[in-house]
Amino acid sequence: MNVALWVVIPYVALTIFVVGHVWRWRVDQFGWTTRTTQVLESRLLRLGSPLFHLGSFAAIAGHALGLLVPKGWTEAAGIDDHLYHLVSVGAGTAAGLMVTAGLALLLARRLTSPRVRRTTTRADKVLYAVLTVVILLGLTATVGENLLGGGYDYRATIAVWFRGVLTFRPDPDLMAGVPPIFQLHAMSAWLLAAIWPFTRLVHVWSAPIAYLWRPYIVYRRRAPRATTT
Amino acid sequence: MRVLAQVAMVMNLDKCIGCHTCSVTCKQTWTNRDGVEYVWFNNVETKPGVGYPRRHEDQERWRGGWQVDRRGRLKLRSGGRVKRLLGLFANPDLPDLDDYYEPATYDYDTLVTAPAGPHVPVIRPKSAITGEDMAITWGPNWEDDLGGAPEHAPADPNLAAMAEKVRMEFDKTFMFHLPRICEHCLNPACVAACPSGALYKREEDGIVLVDQDRCRGWRMCVSACPYKKVYVNHRTGKAEKCTFCFPRIEAGQPTVCAETCVGRLRYIGLVLYDADAVLGAARVAGPRDLLEAQRRVFLDPDDPKVAAAARAAGIAEDWIEAARRSPVYRLAMRYRVALPLHPEYRTMPMVWYIPPLSPVLDAVTGMGADADDPDNVFHAITDLRIPLGYLASLLAAGDTEVVAGALMRLSAMRAHMRARAIDGSVDEDLLAAAGMTAEEMEEMYRLLAIARYDERYVVPAAHREDAAALSAQVDGCSLDGEGGPGMTGFHPAGLTGRRPDGRLGLRLFTGRGGAA
Numbered sequence: 001m002n003v004a005l006w007v008v009i010p011y012v013a014l015t016i017f018v019v020g021h022v023w024r025w026r027v028d029q030f031g032w033t034t035r036t037t038q039v040l041e042s043r044l045l046r047l048g049s050p051l052f053h054l055g056s057f058a059a060i061a062g063h064a065l066g067l068l069v070p071k072g073w074t075e076a077a078g079i080d081d082h083l084y085h086l087v088s089v090g091a092g093t094a095a096g097l098m099v100t101a102g103l104a105l106l107l108a109r110r111l112t113s114p115r116v117r118r119t120t121t122r123a124d125k126v127l128y129a130v131l132t133v134v135i136l137l138g139l140t141a142t143v144g145e146n147l148l149g150g151g152y153d154y155r156a157t158i159a160v161w162f163r164g165v166l167t168f169r170p171d172p173d174l175m176a177g178v179p180p181i182f183q184l185h186a187m188s189a190w191l192l193a194a195i196w197p198f199t200r201l202v203h204v205w206s207a208p209i210a211y212l213w214r215p216y217i218v219y220r221r222r223a224p225r226a227t228t229t
Numbered sequence: 230m231r232v233l234a235q236v237a238m239v240m241n242l243d244k245c246i247g248c249h250t251c252s253v254t255c256k257q258t259w260t261n262r263d264g265v266e267y268v269w270f271n272n273v274e275t276k277p278g279v280g281y282p283r284r285h286e287d288q289e290r291w292r293g294g295w296q297v298d299r300r301g302r303l304k305l306r307s308g309g310r311v312k313r314l315l316g317l318f319a320n321p322d323l324p325d326l327d328d329y330y331e332p333a334t335y336d337y338d339t340l341v342t343a344p345a346g347p348h349v350p351v352i353r354p355k356s357a358i359t360g361e362d363m364a365i366t367w368g369p370n371w372e373d374d375l376g377g378a379p380e381h382a383p384a385d386p387n388l389a390a391m392a393e394k395v396r397m398e399f400d401k402t403f404m405f406h407l408p409r410i411c412e413h414c415l416n417p418a419c420v421a422a423c424p425s426g427a428l429y430k431r432e433e434d435g436i437v438l439v440d441q442d443r444c445r446g447w448r449m450c451v452s453a454c455p456y457k458k459v460y461v462n463h464r465t466g467k468a469e470k471c472t473f474c475f476p477r478i479e480a481g482q483p484t485v486c487a488e489t490c491v492g493r494l495r496y497i498g499l500v501l502y503d504a505d506a507v508l509g510a511a512r513v514a515g516p517r518d519l520l521e522a523q524r525r526v527f528l529d530p531d532d533p534k535v536a537a538a539a540r541a542a543g544i545a546e547d548w549i550e551a552a553r554r555s556p557v558y559r560l561a562m563r564y565r566v567a568l569p570l571h572p573e574y575r576t577m578p579m580v581w582y583i584p585p586l587s588p589v590l591d592a593v594t595g596m597g598a599d600a601d602d603p604d605n606v607f608h609a610i611t612d613l614r615i616p617l618g619y620l621a622s623l624l625a626a627g628d629t630e631v632v633a634g635a636l637m638r639l640s641a642m643r644a645h646m647r648a649r650a651i652d653g654s655v656d657e658d659l660l661a662a663a664g665m666t667a668e669e670m671e672e673m674y675r676l677l678a679i680a681r682y683d684e685r686y687v688v689p690a691a692h693r694e695d696a697a698a699l700s701a702q703v704d705g706c707s708l709d710g711e712g713g714p715g716m717t718g719f720h721p722a723g724l725t726g727r728r729p730d731g732r733l734g735l736r737l738f739t740g741r742g743g744a745a
Binding site: 045049 | 314317318319361417420423425426431433442443446448451464466692
């Protein structure tokens with residue numbers, strides 16, 4: 001059972017994530033877009049979208065720090081448990097609230113604006129549902145367990161297991177005693193990874209960083225230069 | 230010197246009667262689809278008027294185009310690269326659908342399916358976006374022929390720049406139509422603003438296009454274009470714009486809007502220009518120097534040195550020959566009657582306009598004078614600041630001298646041709662005042678008044694040695710995708726997305742319902 005939950009499901013999700021992206025990239029360049037609807041409604045978007053995106057960046061950075069950086073490293077850097085806890089709970093709660101507020105605004109926008117509602121696809125609806133579950137579970141874990149509750153040191157268990165999955169040495173036993181709220185959050189995150197390549201979330205991989213140094217005016221030839229005769 | 234060829238257009242505003250045939254044929258060709266119901270690659274505006282989208286010329290509000298900063302560097306008005314990337318999540322300068330208009334249709338089925346009854350069934354307007362009942366309260370040319378102008382036209386940003394108040398009473402105002410397409414600029418702000426590098430300027434003919442496969446829907450091009458001629462397709466989430474009908478241009482034909490123009494007021498031809506000089510010209514300090522700066526970027530195709538450089542740059546001999554016969558070059562450079570639309574945006578637009586004489590002639594008639602007498606017209610051109618100031622804010626960054634010069638030459642042409650027809654006389658003073666020879670006058674007359682098809686449109690076809698590459702594009706044009714302009718389903722794709730021509734493409738998660 002443990003193996004199924006904490007080894008099989010993660011690898012199935014990761015496989016779908018990777019193969020799905022390769023397939024979609026090769027097959028559906030035309031569909032690879034943010035599917036912007038700002039032109040249809042901008043009042044709620046103007047507040048909700050930056051909240052959601054910036055909150056997500058903070059949350060992703062926090063997850064990278066918490067899951068990918070071994071505890072030994074931060075300790076070696078002179079950050080003790082208390083300080084780490086303070087930062088992670090403080091920043092985590094702030095980021096979680098931002099994402100949640102942003103998502104709520106974007107959801108409200110999608111439901112209340114008839115124009116936006118009409119452009120909503122089935123993939124969008126599934127994505128919104130899964131995102132809501134992942135975010136609410138994550139916020140509950142951070143606020144409920146670590147801020148208001150006694151605190152749970154996920155870096156001793158979840159983070160080790162997660163790095164094990166990524167390095168192909170998964171240890172499902174590490175997840176056995178983890179509080180259910182963290183288990184559910186992790187599980188829903190795998191579901192998000194599995195649907196990711198089939199939703200508009202693919203626009204994440206097109207974040208236009210290269211824009212910062214490319215020349216302003218792009219020239220392209222219609223046809224390869226003809227050899228002069 | 231890096232010589233490039235640009236397909237450019239001139240429109241003679243005196244001839245535009247505002248019939249919208251160009252808009253309708255363009256829409257039928259390119260934007261008669263879901264997702265772009267509100268989009269007009271070609272639209273015709275009544276001027277004075279607020280335009281489409283509303284007040285798009287107000288760059289204080291929309292921040293389109295370029296500006297020169299304190300250190301003399303050219304920057305997009307919407308800010309630096311970092312600032313604009315931070316605006317990706319919610320573009321602060323993007324027009325709303327309501328700034329364009331909510332497109333409507335009617336429930337025509339009611340006429341056929343209504344049950345028998347005592348009353349004639351009535352159709353109601355339905356939003357083409359949501360399908361719900363709606364009241365039609367705005368459109369792409371709502372103040373057509375100055376309808377409602379006293380209410381709306383004072384919001385025209387061009388009027389704000391004028392010292393004198395323009396009166397909108399029907400019998401005291403002036404009016405003309407302004408057909409607008411994408412300017413296919415030499416220094417396109419939309420291209421510069423595209424975070425994905427999906428917008429590009431074609432090296433061969435200068436046409437600015439959106440690569441539908443590379444567009445990621447960041448919608449920065451829409452706000453960066455000061456003419457608001459890039460649009461979001463809200464069904465596909467991608468940007469679309471006027472293509473200068475490139476498939477027709479490649480075949481040596483004029484664009485659809487030009488071909489179908491009943492007033493025969495459009496001219497299409499090549500202009501050779503020095504690509505290396507564009508940036509320098511776009512950042513000259515004074516807005517009123519921009520027109521001359523842009524003219525200096527253009528190269529004289531009759532100059533043997535230019536022809537040699539063009540040959541060295543790989544421009545084919547028939548293209549150089551076409552550049553020599555170009556009506557656009559003649560109208561803009563030789564006769565200097567065509568002017569760029571809003572040169573102060575610093576994008577170096579390549580659709581130029583011959584300012585209309587009619588507002589001046591109307592004013593002369595309105596004063597009870599004879600509009601046929603060139604003296605009256607000359608005086609009116611210099612004395613009547615209202616139509617002149619307005620035209621100058623539209624076509625010359627506010628420089629009335631430039632517009633007056635163009636109008637003088639047009640007026641002199643009329644006088645010259647009239648005298649020649651009546652008694653064969655030639656008024657040398659008139660010619661000297663206009664700075665043109667009798668021969669040039671008559672050539673200009675031939676181009677503007679006779680306006681033969683093969684003189685209006687000098688479009689060299691794309692090159693045969695490129696034919697293989699072109700035909701490879703015919704089947705696999707990215708515009709053919711779901712919701713794309715060429716979406717006619719002539720290449721169904723299976724699950725693998727492999728089309729008969731070997732290219733990949735599959736509709737996925739784009740829109741639903743309706744006719745998507």
